[in-house]
Amino acid sequence: MQLAEPAYCNNPSPSYDVVCNIMNQWLSQSSQKNLVGKTKNVIEETAKNSVRIMYKNVFVDPDQFILEFLQNAEDARFELCNNKQELCNENGLFRIRIFKDKIIIENNGKNLDRDDIISLCTVSPRKKPSIGYKGFIGIGWKSVFKISHHIDIASKSLDGSYFVSFQFSKDAWNNPYLREIINKFNLKPDEVAWELTPIPTSMPEDLDKGWTRFTIFIEEETAKQLSKIVNEKLRGHMFLFLKYINRIEIEDNINDVKKIIEWNHEKEPEKLNNINIYKYKISEKAQPINSNNSNKLDETIGRYIMFSKEIDVPDYIKNDNETKNSNREDVEKREVSIAFELDTNKNEIRKFNSSQLLGVYSFMPLDEVKSGLYFLIQADFIIQAGRKTINYNAKWNKWLMEEIADLLNDSISYLKENYTKSYPTILDYDEDISQEMKLLLNDTVWKTIKEIYGPPSKLSVLDNYEIRDSFDEVFKPEDEFIYEKTN
Numbered sequence: 001m002q003l004a005e006p007a008y009c010n011n012p013s014p015s016y017d018v019v020c021n022i023m024n025q026w027l028s029q030s031s032q033k034n035l036v037g038k039t040k041n042v043i044e045e046t047a048k049n050s051v052r053i054m055y056k057n058v059f060v061d062p063d064q065f066i067l068e069f070l071q072n073a074e075d076a077r078f079e080l081c082n083n084k085q086e087l088c089n090e091n092g093l094f095r096i097r098i099f100k101d102k103i104i105i106e107n108n109g110k111n112l113d114r115d116d117i118i119s120l121c122t123v124s125p126r127k128k129p130s131i132g133y134k135g136f137i138g139i140g141w142k143s144v145f146k147i148s149h150h151i152d153i154a155s156k157s158l159d160g161s162y163f164v165s166f167q168f169s170k171d172a173w174n175n176p177y178l179r180e181i182i183n184k185f186n187l188k189p190d191e192v193a194w195e196l197t198p199i200p201t202s203m204p205e206d207l208d209k210g211w212t213r214f215t216i217f218i219e220e221e222t223a224k225q226l227s228k229i230v231n232e233k234l235r236g237h238m239f240l241f242l243k244y245i246n247r248i249e250i251e252d253n254i255n256d257v258k259k260i261i262e263w264n265h266e267k268e269p270e271k272l273n274n275i276n277i278y279k280y281k282i283s284e285k286a287q288p289i290n291s292n293n294s295n296k297l298d299e300t301i302g303r304y305i306m307f308s309k310e311i312d313v314p315d316y317i318k319n320d321n322e323t324k325n326s327n328r329e330d331v332e333k334r335e336v337s338i339a340f341e342l343d344t345n346k347n348e349i350r351k352f353n354s355s356q357l358l359g360v361y362s363f364m365p366l367d368e369v370k371s372g373l374y375f376l377i378q379a380d381f382i383i384q385a386g387r388k389t390i391n392y393n394a395k396w397n398k399w400l401m402e403e404i405a406d407l408l409n410d411s412i413s414y415l416k417e418n419y420t421k422s423y424p425t426i427l428d429y430d431e432d433i434s435q436e437m438k439l440l441l442n443d444t445v446w447k448t449i450k451e452i453y454g455p456p457s458k459l460s461v462l463d464n465y466e467i468r469d470s471f472d473e474v475f476k477p478e479d480e481f482i483y484e485k486t487n
Contacts, residue, residue, distance in 0.1 A: 018114045019166045019198045022121045026197040031185035065147070066230065067364050068140035069105050069214065070094055070245065074363070076109025076212065077244035083110065091262075092245040096230060098252045100223050105214045107245070111162060112155035112212055120153070121196050145195050147226075150217040154203060158210040166198040227254045236261050236282035236302050237352075240339055241361050241378045251289060259286045265306075272307075272414050275407065279342075280304040303342040305349070307411045310335050311403050322394040326382045336403045337378040338411065340426060348422035349415070352376070366390060371441065372430040377404050392436040401444040409448050427453055 073094045081088035090108075097104040112120075120141065144151060149170040156163040172178060173189035178199065182192060207213055218226070230250060239248065239261065250259040263282040270277040282302040310333050318329050340349045351374030359371040361378040368389045371377060379400040382391045390397055415423040427449055431438070 015162055015164045016166075016200050018117050019164065019200045022118065023198055023200070026121070026193055027182060027185045027187065030191055030193055030197075031187055065141065065144040065216075066096070066105070066226075066234075068143050069107075070242075070248075071364055072141060073107035073109055074242050074245050076107055078109075080110040081244060088244070091247045093247050093249065094245050095249045096251070098223060098227050098230065098250075098254055100220045100254060102215055102217045103223065103226060105216070106211055108210050109212065109244070111157045111210070112153070112164060113162075117164065117166075117198070121198055123196075142195065144214075144216055147222050148216045148218050149194075152201065152204075152215040152217075153213070154201075154207050154215075155212040156203070156207055156209050160209045163203050163207075165201045165203045167201050168195060168197070169199060170194045172199055224254060227252050231255070231257065231259070234261065236263060236284050236300075237304065237339075237341070237376070238365055239263060240280060240282075240304060240306065240376065241337060241363050253289065256289050257286055258289045259284065273410065275307050275309045275410060277414065278306045278308070280306060280339075301344055303344055304339050305342055306337055306339040307407060307414075308335055308337040309403075309407055309410075314399070317396055317399050320395045322382065322391065323396045326391075326394070326396070328380075328382070328396060334380050334400070336400060336407055337376075338404060338408055339376040339378070341375075343422075347419070349419045349426055350422065351426045351428075360390070362390070370433045370437065371445070372433045372437075373445065374426045374428060377401075377445070379404060392440055398440065398444075401440055405444040405448040408445060409452070412452070424453065 074092075077088070077092040093106075093108045095104075095106040097106075123142075145168075150167065150172070151169070152165075152167045154163070154165040173182060173192050173194060179189065182189065204213070231252060234248065234250065239245070240263070246263050248261040250257075250261075252258070261282070261284050263280055265278040265280045280303065282304065283299060284302075285299045287298070312333055313328075313331050317323055318331070323329050341352055342348070343350050359373060359376065360366050360369040360381070361376060362381040362383050363378070366381075366383065366389060381397050381400060382394045383389065384391060429441075429446060429449065433441075
């Protein structure tokens with residue numbers, strides 16, 4: 001993108017005034033000295049250092065920003081649908097395009113408004129979980145600075161009446177036009193808090209209405225690394241618990257591969273008392289980018305069944321200090337879910353294999369949280385900064401795990417009736433997990449399994465095995481079970 005004309009911020013349009021105002025405010029803060037005039041303004045220094053500590057130390061993995069952007073896209077789509085349901089007839093899309101010098105990420109959610117821009121330029125999130133948001137735009141997105149010193153941002157409303165385009169760039173402050181601006185504040189380029197100070201830019205001509213784009217400039221080696229991670233890590237089951245984004249398009253120009261991941265469920269869920277039962281189909285298609293053949297080169301299909309229920313938040317949980325610190329004290333209801341993989345060749349449940357098993361989700365998978373279970377559990381867990389693990393001491397999380405255990409217990413009748421031969425094999429668990437997670441599961445999900453089915457040693461969980469006799473005759477907690485391999 002091109003920098004805006006020098007006079008642009010002197011007579012801004014309504015779409016750009018917030019960008020210009022924030023830029024001038026941060027430059028003003030950067031130029032102020034403390035009372036003795038020896039150091040920079042303490043507010044600006046604190047904000048700048050907080051951001052740098054965050055993306056250097058909190059966000060460990062270089063690809064962390066992709067999941068953060070996906071979660072923000074989910075929230076943007078949620079806002080769009082919540083404001084005008086008729087705008088959500090089409091798929092919620094999330095696009096990734098990888099080149100040797102940049103990665104472009106786009107979504108068709110609500111355009112960036114004034115509050116979004118302010119959040120991107122500060123370290124204070126505006127989104128509240130009580131309203132339905134999953135991410136905290138303004139914090140998680142800053143993980144992108146771990147791999148890039150130059151990010152272009154552009155957003156356009158569906159009717160095209162609103163648009164905004166700006167960038168964060170470390171090196172751009174050496175541009176003659178920008179140097180002219182910072183000279184007025186007695187600043188040098190390296191004194192600008194560039195991660196927080198937006199620079200207005202001209203609107204890209206190829207951005208469609210209703211889309212928001214992030215162009216992240218990176219080194220070629222980083223691009224190769226991200227290409228490998230994206231192709232290996234982004235798998236269909238990772239997105240089961242997103243409600244508004246249901247299609248991901250990946251264009252990997254390094255390896256000449258285009259991949260589409262799409263998922264959907266039956267329009268009306270089955271009902272089991274207060275439980276909603278969804279059956280999902282996830283398709284993963286791949287083909288060369290430049291292929292003229294409309295037929296897919298490769299496709300894999302996954303099928304899943306999910307049990308979900310909405311629960312009321314009790315007062316003792318609302319009033320807990322950790323709940324308040326996590327901005328959940330005014331949350332009235334929450335949803336918990338469990339999901340199982342289905343065999344695509346026959347109507348049976350099968351356990352997630354070790355390469356697939358991510359286990360615990362807070363809308364997106366938590367890489368460092370292993371449950372030992374062979375199915376997925378999902379809830380709005382309070383997580384640690386960096387989205388790697390959960391707060392094991394929070395009463396909120398203990399309560400959610402208790403509700404997940406109840407959901408599992410209440411779902412057993414459906415599993416027994418519909419997947420008689422196979423469902424006991426996934427009601428096992430591996431105890432080789434962290435001590436903190438053991439303490440969280442022992443009195444909740446694991447307890448439910450042990451009370452009904454006995455300890456895990458009672459069950460064989462080898463794939464392609466079935467119970468020899470009928471479930472009602474054989475399956476008793478005190479018995480050892482015998483399985484015969486089926487061909």
